Amino acid sequence: MAGLTYKKAGVNIDEANDFVKKLKPLVKMTERPEVLSSIGGFGGLFAPRLKGMKKPVLVASTDGVGTKLMIADLLKKYDTIGIDLVAMNVDDVAVVGAEPLFFLDYIACGRLDKNQLLQVVKGIARGCRQANCALIGGETAELPGLYEPGKWDLAGFCVGLVDAGKIIDGCRCRPGDKVIGLASSGLHSNGYSLARRVFTEKELKGDWGRQLLKPTKIYTPVVLQALKKIEIKAMAHITGGGFYDNIPRVIPEGLQVRIKRGSWPVPRLFKEIQRRGEIADREMFRTLNMGIGLVAVVAKKDAEAAVKLLEKLGEKAWVIGELVKGHHEVVIE
Numbered sequence: 001m002a003g004l005t006y007k008k009a010g011v012n013i014d015e016a017n018d019f020v021k022k023l024k025p026l027v028k029m030t031e032r033p034e035v036l037s038s039i040g041g042f043g044g045l046f047a048p049r050l051k052g053m054k055k056p057v058l059v060a061s062t063d064g065v066g067t068k069l070m071i072a073d074l075l076k077k078y079d080t081i082g083i084d085l086v087a088m089n090v091d092d093v094a095v096v097g098a099e100p101l102f103f104l105d106y107i108a109c110g111r112l113d114k115n116q117l118l119q120v121v122k123g124i125a126r127g128c129r130q131a132n133c134a135l136i137g138g139e140t141a142e143l144p145g146l147y148e149p150g151k152w153d154l155a156g157f158c159v160g161l162v163d164a165g166k167i168i169d170g171c172r173c174r175p176g177d178k179v180i181g182l183a184s185s186g187l188h189s190n191g192y193s194l195a196r197r198v199f200t201e202k203e204l205k206g207d208w209g210r211q212l213l214k215p216t217k218i219y220t221p222v223v224l225q226a227l228k229k230i231e232i233k234a235m236a237h238i239t240g241g242g243f244y245d246n247i248p249r250v251i252p253e254g255l256q257v258r259i260k261r262g263s264w265p266v267p268r269l270f271k272e273i274q275r276r277g278e279i280a281d282r283e284m285f286r287t288l289n290m291g292i293g294l295v296a297v298v299a300k301k302d303a304e305a306a307v308k309l310l311e312k313l314g315e316k317a318w319v320i321g322e323l324v325k326g327h328h329e330v331v332i333e
Contacts, residue, residue, distance in 0.1 A: 044136030082123025184293030256326030
């Protein structure tokens, strides 16, 4: 009688090794000159270019995509969820003024499905190319005792670099500064536990599901270009916590953020979610991005030029509010 093997226990090492081989061309597509290693080693090697920097500072971020994975599972469409993963990390790095350098992913599953996960990594590679961020490694863990068959999760890790003198931390914000909002591509990767409740499974498998699965917009290239031409005092990535929790994170005490309703068009998807769920305005603005995926704070005199520049760079942008003296909070009026 044959003894128990790891494969019989639910983990196929040969399948995992074959999967890694299939990833190598995708990883190669994201390489930057600073990459010194190929995928498959114990660690990814990256030699950053520090010339011209007085005090280099590393910036790190880690995040996932939450229950948006469940929409991907319903539609059996996995080629964009990796873009979401990259976006959630690289834009968190970019809003402090840093250039994302390299990215790693972690995928955990009950049973390795090579075709599905290959599509996921294709999306990760596409996202990394959009952000000019090298994919230098990752981990795929087959955990049959922890995840049920068909269940899985993924997380990402990003490291960026900025000169200490160019860190954007909101310290230069003043009363009268204007808040510019950049259009989102949809829900991005937050609020899905709420959004999924208002649609039927049939609807989620149809057009509404396709809208919910639309990949998160990656703002990093535009942010890095804009920083070369205008002074941006603060930036906030509108993720979990929406307007109310994210914007105050980058604004000094003693300043209040006043957001003006109607200063940008709220997409139909958000209105439909609110209508169906009878959701209060405050809950919507704290849970979802409401059509604004990133905000930037600039001096009043620079606001018009900033909007024009962002539009020239391919973004939809609006002046959506201003900073005033007051309690450290967001007020939507």
